[in-house]
Amino acid sequence: MPYKSEIAPLLIVIRLEEYNYPAATAIAAIMLALSFVMLLVVNLVQTWSRKRYG
Numbered sequence: 001m002p003y004k005s006e007i008a009p010l011l012i013v014i015r016l017e018e019y020n021y022p023a024a025t026a027i028a029a030i031m032l033a034l035s036f037v038m039l040l041v042v043n044l045v046q047t048w049s050r051k052r053y054g
Helices: 008-017 021-053
Strands: none
Touching: 008 021
């Protein structure tokens, strides 16, 4: 199902094959930022849990 079930790495490769480097870079940067945000949230939840439950 084109454009409905594509994952981010596939979208990046498609953009690179189309020589659309800015779009590929934007997708990669967004994915990188989201992964850092998720790591931060997990870290904050662990810290909060340790403080609350010892």
